[in-house]
Amino acid sequence: xxxxxxxxxxxxxxxxxxxxxxxxxxxxxxxxxxxxxxxxxxxxxxxxxxxxxxxxxxxxxxxxxxxxxxxxxxxxxxxxxxxxxxxxxxxxxxxxxxxxxxxxxxxxxxxxxxxxxxxxxxxxxxxxxxxxxxxxxxxxx
Numbered sequence: 001x002x003x004x005x006x007x008x009x010x011x012x013x014x015x016x017x018x019x020x021x022x023x024x025x026x027x028x029x030x031x032x033x034x035x036x037x038x039x040x041x042x043x044x045x046x047x048x049x050x051x052x053x054x055x056x057x058x059x060x061x062x063x064x065x066x067x068x069x070x071x072x073x074x075x076x077x078x079x080x081x082x083x084x085x086x087x088x089x090x091x092x093x094x095x096x097x098x099x100x101x102x103x104x105x106x107x108x109x110x111x112x113x114x115x116x117x118x119x120x121x122x123x124x125x126x127x128x129x130x131x132x133x134x135x136x137x138x139x140x141x
Contacts, residue, residue, distance in 0.1 A: 016061050026042055028122065085135045
């Protein structure tokens with residue numbers, strides 16, 4: 001049972017990260033669009049990605065991750081690497097919510113950031129993914 005939960009946790013995590021990588025890339029292109037028709041198209045794509053893929057994947061990733069911890073609470077309560085991972089997952093949730101903030105700004109045609117800003121912003125989940133994977137695989141502490 002635990003292996004099935006772990007497998008679906010990883011699948012949900014991959015879907016969540018796909019959205020976390022792609023939505024800011026859409027913001028890059030959207031911030032460079034000046035025509036109304038192009039902007040309307042980006043708004044639809046961004047909304048569908050955020051609410052249709054990212055939210056369900058984020059919730060499923062979190063629930064399945066918590067379930068994995070509860071399967072072996074005694075071990076995980078003493079695992080320092082897991083405590084660090086949880087901290088980085090919370091940062092990931094913050095990033096997720098901040099993407100929602102930008103989504104609302106674009107929806108109201110009130111974006112204040114440049115393409116360059118979103119190109120840099122787009123790299124944050126990559127750094128978080130690297131740290132989380134290293135913590136889970138290497139278990140440094």
